[in-house]
Amino acid sequence: MNSVLEAPRSIVVVGGGVAGFSALSELRARGYDGALTVLSPEGLPYDRPPLSKGYLLGTEDAEKIRLAPASWYAERDVEVLPARAVALRPAEGGIELDGGRLLSADRVLLAVGGAPRRLRIPGGVAALTLRSRADSDALRRALAPGASIAIVGAGLIGAEVASAAVAFGAEVTLIDPVEPPLAPAVGEPIARRLHAMHGERGVRTVVSVPVEIARGRADDGAAHLLRLADGSTVAADAVIAGIGIVPETGLAEAAGLAVDDGVIVDPSGVTSNPSVFAAGDASRLRLADGVLLRRSEHWEAAVRSGQAAAAGMLGEPAPEFGAPWFWSDRHGVHVEAVGTLDPRQAPGSRTVLRAVGRVPQAAFLLSAGGHLLGCAAVDLPLMVRAARRIIDRGLTPDPEALADPAVDPRRLAR
Ligand SMILES: Cc1cc2nc3c(=O)[nH]c(=O)nc-3n(C[C@H](O)[C@H](O)[C@H](O)COP(=O)(O)OP(=O)(O)OC[C@H]3O[C@@H](n4cnc5c(N)ncnc54)[C@H](O)[C@@H]3O)c2cc1C
Incomplete structure (x- = not known):
C-alpha cells in the first residue's frame, strides 16, 4: 500500500452489496481513474431489499435486482472478481483471496455486510434465514399454498416475509416477544397499525419466543414443532428466523482493527488503520466528538457510508448527509x-x-x-x-x- 498521504493508485472494494457498489460509483464520479476492483463472491452486485419483496413474490427476477448491468462495470473500468477475501494483509500491501492469491491495493474498503443472526436454541439450525438471493430462492420454495410457516421475529424482514407468505396462500404464525414490534423505529401508533394488519390479512401473531425447535409429530404432518416460552407449541412445515444480523467483522478483527459490534469508522469511513476503510452494515460510526452511534442496517445508510468512504479514500472531505431514512413494504x-x-x-x-x-x-x-x-x-x-x-x-x-x-x-x- 502506498502512503496514506499519497493519492491511491489501486483500490479494492471487498463486498458487492449496495455499500460497495455506491463506493465504486462515487469513486469514478469523483474522477478517480486508478485501478478499481470489487470482490463479489455472488457475481454481479445485486440489491437486497427485493429479496423479501418483489424477488420473493416473483415479480422481479435476478436481472432486475442487479445494481447495474455488466456494461456499467466495463464502461467504468471496474474489475468484478467473483472471489472471497480471506485475510487483510496491510503490511504486505494487499488482501489474500480464497485460493491464496495476494491482491495488492493502496486502499481497501470493507463493505462485507452481515450474516443473519441464528436462533440460539436447541434445533435452531432448522430455521431458514434471509440475506442472499439463494436464501430467497429457498424460502420461495417453502411458501406453497397451504404450507404452515412459522416466522420468528416480526421486525422489518419478518413482517415482509409474512406478507409474502400469506400472498402465496401459506398459513403463517408470526412470533415476537414484543407487542407491538418496531415501536422504536416508527413510533408506537404506527407500529400498532402495522402490526394489526397481520391479523387482518390472516397472519396469526403470537407474543412469545421459541425455546426449542423439535421434529414435528407424525399426527401434525408438519416437519417442525416449535415450543414457545409461554408453554404453547406451533407446528410448521418451515421455520424462518428474522431476528437481525451479526456484522461481518472477522477480516477486520484478524487484522487488528478496532471493532465493537461493527468495524469502527470515522465520518470518512476510515478504520483504525488509515489505509483500510469500512462501510455499510458491517461498519459502525464514531462521530468526531467520540460518540459511537448505533450500527445501521438500512439501505440508504449503506449507500451514504459507501459514498463517504469513497470521498475518504481520495482524501476528500466527507459529504454532509441529513436525517437517516428507511422504508418497508408489507400487505x-x-x-x-x-x-x-x-x-x-x-x-x-x-x-x-x-x-x-x-x-x-x-x-x-x-x-x-x-x-x-x-x-x-x-x-x-x-x-x-x-x-x-x-x-x-x-x-x-x-x-x-x-x-x-x-x-x-x-x-x-x-
Ligand atoms: C431481505 C432484505 C430486505 C431488506 N429490506 C430493506 C428495506 O426495505 N429498506 C431498507 O432500508 N433496508 C432494507 N434491507 C437492508 C439493506 O438491504 C442493507 O442495509 C444493505 O443491503 C447493506 O448493504 P451492505 O453493502 O453493507 O451489505 P450487503 O448487502 O450484505 O453486502 C455485503 C456483500 O459482501 C460480501 N462479502 C462478505 N464477506 C466477504 C468476503 N470475505 N470477501 C468478499 N465479499 C464478501 C457478501 O457476499 C455481500 O455480497 C433489507 C435487507 C435484506 C436482507
Missing part, C-alpha cells in the same frame, strides 16, 4: 420513516399524530423545543419527504398543521 402498504421516532432518545419530546378517523397515517416526534425529530408514515411518501426537509433545516413546524390531514405536506416544509 400492500408502503411505510417510510425519517429521523428518530423513539421518545426515549429525546426527553421532553411529544408525539403528534395525523389520522383519518382513528387510523394513524403519520406520526411526528417533536422535541421539547418544537423541532421535528422524526416522522413515520404509511402510504404518504410526500409527507416523509417534507418531514425530511423540515428536520434537515432545523425548522419548528406548527403541530396543528402536522396533525391536520387537510394540510398538504408540501406546505409544511415552506
